[in-house]
Amino acid sequence: MGKYGDWLVMLVAVMLIILLIYRLFYRWLHEPPSMHSEVLLSRAEEVDDDDEHVKLLEEDGFEVTHGRYKVPIHIEIDTGEQLQSRLFIDMIAEKDGKHYIVKTARERMPIEWTGSGLRDKLMVYALLLPEASGVVYVNARERTVRVITFQFPDQ
Template identity: 65%
Template sequence: MGKYGDWLVMLIAGCIIIFWLYRVFYRWLHEPPGMNTKLLLSEAEDVDDSDENVRFLEQAGYEVTHGKYRLPIHIDLDGQQLQSRLFIDLIAEKDGKYYIVKTSRDRMPMDWTGSGVRDRLLVYSLLLPESDGVLFIDQKERTIRTITFRFG
């Protein structure tokens, strides 16, 4: 190549590298904030095979990968420190898709309206955005309901 050919090749290669770095940075900057799922669930309890919810999920074709997990929440309310917890009952997997599992409670009946489902289960979907939804198990009715949230 001539005297300008080498510079042209270097200029094109440099532009491609700069464009690639820009795209990587742009994608990282605009990703939704998420927690490191493996780090979060590393403190989950072991799966209790004698649990009726675990057996029910396994009969339905799910593999329960993590047991109960308690996520401590520290709240600052006008300078006053409050404590709370968020409970994940189980994490299950089926066909390469991961789900957060919540179980029904007699003292907290589920309101199956849009706002009721949102108020009760949206927080779990936002907590682990890598999950493919929330499974709600009702042992009395022997049902597993799959809830996914889409925005916009």
């Protein structure tokens, strides 16, 4: 190569490495907390082994790893008004090395088993923890355990 050819190759290689490190850091910084994050689930309640939902999940091959968890939500309206809300995850369960968010059936909040009904009620959980393999819906009254997965196209 010439006197400057070696330096040019080294400069390009170093710039590519710096760009790769920057992209990895940026992605790590802006990704949501993972399923293994102690920060996210450290405040989860203990699992009640006598709960009928837990027993039903265990019968279906799931292992309940975390109990009920409250996700606080702070909302600000463009007028400056501050609102508070929360989202409840009933449990986190694991099966075959995959993690699932568990929602339990409530009589006063029935679920509509259509695409739009599932989207409106359960998709928020898939978006909240994208590392989860899906949402498990447990209905102790009907003794059913249903796994719902949402697939988003890559853009």
